[in-house]
Amino acid sequence: MVVPRITAEDLERQLGGAAAPSSPLVVVDVRLKYPYEHSTITLPGALRLLPGAPDRPALPRDRGIVLYDSDPAEIVAERIAAELIRDGFRVAVLEGGIAAWAAAKYPTTAKSAPHLAVPMGAPAKS
Numbered sequence: 001m002v003v004p005r006i007t008a009e010d011l012e013r014q015l016g017g018a019a020a021p022s023s024p025l026v027v028v029d030v031r032l033k034y035p036y037e038h039s040t041i042t043l044p045g046a047l048r049l050l051p052g053a054p055d056r057p058a059l060p061r062d063r064g065i066v067l068y069d070s071d072p073a074e075i076v077a078e079r080i081a082a083e084l085i086r087d088g089f090r091v092a093v094l095e096g097g098i099a100a101w102a103a104a105k106y107p108t109t110a111k112s113a114p115h116l117a118v119p120m121g122a123p124a125k126s
Helices: 008-014 033-037 075-086 096-101
Strands: 025-029 064-068 091-094
Touching: 008 025, 008 096, 064 075, 064 096, 075 091, 091 096
Parallel strands: 025 064, 064 091
Antiparallel strands: none
């Protein structure tokens, strides 16, 4: 199945230049657990959909949906998009994923990422 793609430039334009909440598109982050948790950004207003645990009732059938992931080849987003298209959703995948969006310097929203635990010094010997 051929999954439609959208460029970062086209998505930015359709979102109204600043990822407006009144956009006719719903942006969905489908990054795998590790890339999502260790990233510090998302696209503004993006919903989170865990791959493998789709919450399809939360997705609107009356609006276009754009999925993005962290893989420049969009492997995860493409697989989920194909499933959603078979279920009757209107879906496209962001070309180049979040990396393409960030490289174009479009707006992002900050999110927290895990902090590295700094090892404490060894206990003093008596």
